Amino acid sequence: MSSSDLAVGEVESHYTDMIGQFKQVWSMSGHKSIHAGYHDDHPDSEESAARNMIRELAETAEVDSTDRVLNIGCGAGDAAVWLVRERDAEVVGVDICEPLLDEAREHAFEFEADDQTSFVQDDFHELSSIDEEFDVVWGLESIEHSSDLETAVETVRRVLKDDGVAVFADNFISTSERSGRDQKRIETMNDRLRYNLTEIETIKEELTAGGFSDVEVRDISEYVLPSIKSQYRLSVATLPWYKLMTPLGIANRPKSDLVHGSYHSYKLFKKDVLGYYIVRASA
Numbered sequence: 001m002s003s004s005d006l007a008v009g010e011v012e013s014h015y016t017d018m019i020g021q022f023k024q025v026w027s028m029s030g031h032k033s034i035h036a037g038y039h040d041d042h043p044d045s046e047e048s049a050a051r052n053m054i055r056e057l058a059e060t061a062e063v064d065s066t067d068r069v070l071n072i073g074c075g076a077g078d079a080a081v082w083l084v085r086e087r088d089a090e091v092v093g094v095d096i097c098e099p100l101l102d103e104a105r106e107h108a109f110e111f112e113a114d115d116q117t118s119f120v121q122d123d124f125h126e127l128s129s130i131d132e133e134f135d136v137v138w139g140l141e142s143i144e145h146s147s148d149l150e151t152a153v154e155t156v157r158r159v160l161k162d163d164g165v166a167v168f169a170d171n172f173i174s175t176s177e178r179s180g181r182d183q184k185r186i187e188t189m190n191d192r193l194r195y196n197l198t199e200i201e202t203i204k205e206e207l208t209a210g211g212f213s214d215v216e217v218r219d220i221s222e223y224v225l226p227s228i229k230s231q232y233r234l235s236v237a238t239l240p241w242y243k244l245m246t247p248l249g250i251a252n253r254p255k256s257d258l259v260h261g262s263y264h265s266y267k268l269f270k271k272d273v274l275g276y277y278i279v280r281a282s283a
């Protein structure tokens, strides 16, 4: 099974420390997503690609105006607002990071989506604040942080209606055959980005063991690669500086983690060791 020692509190601190960095990116990019883009537009931009990813996931779950969606690891609420504005759905967002939830509430208010959204602090392994059932559970780059996938899947099933669906878009390890060097890169990514990356086969097995049926997986790595590559280019330019300055306490630690993580992510994508997948499962 796929449990690790990664503490939820560590993930929370990581995202709290990253807020300044995110705000800088959001102010330049025109969106508040914290996920890779889906590049199928010409010409494309990170902003349209970020929206495309949300659209792809919404189409996979067939979200419509009759649906109540639980967005686990909702971040700053970009997908929640999109689901209200584009699908007229109702959305409850949960996240462990309170500053991101504040951003989400502000974002929903700004785009007049506050009537159909609410945002609460909770851990998706527990969801103790959730006492209703949803049509859709939605996770966009959140379960890559799960320290215990089995419990996360059980919890997701508990809050879904019997005809509900779970959809995830995330990084997964594509193969069980990898070199020692690849494994080391995975461990560096886990360490730097507070991930617990698991194999795509593992999530399929966990969902099936957790009582889900019709588990479908779509490899969308080719559409995500431009996002991964542009992060890599930035990391190549700045990695030597961070390597030198971080031990001296001069460089920003969260930024340094992100740069290291982006570097190894691209290397693993290029070798098809890491991939990006959309997963859909029926309750």
Ligand SMILES: C[S@@+](CC[C@H](N)C(=O)[O-])C[C@H]1O[C@@H](n2cnc3c(N)ncnc32)[C@H](O)[C@@H]1O
Pocket (backbone or CB within 6 Å): 008, 011, 012, 015, 032, 033, 034, 035, 072, 073, 074, 075, 076, 077, 078, 079, 094, 095, 096, 097, 100, 122, 123, 124, 125, 139, 140, 141, 142, 145, 146
């Ligand atoms: C890569 S960000 C993605 C945010 C958002 N889904 C988006 O696409 O913009 C991962 C998010 O998952 C949240 N998260 C990680 N582990 C969590 C947990 N155990 N329970 C709830 N939220 C969690 C983080 O705080 C962060 O907001």
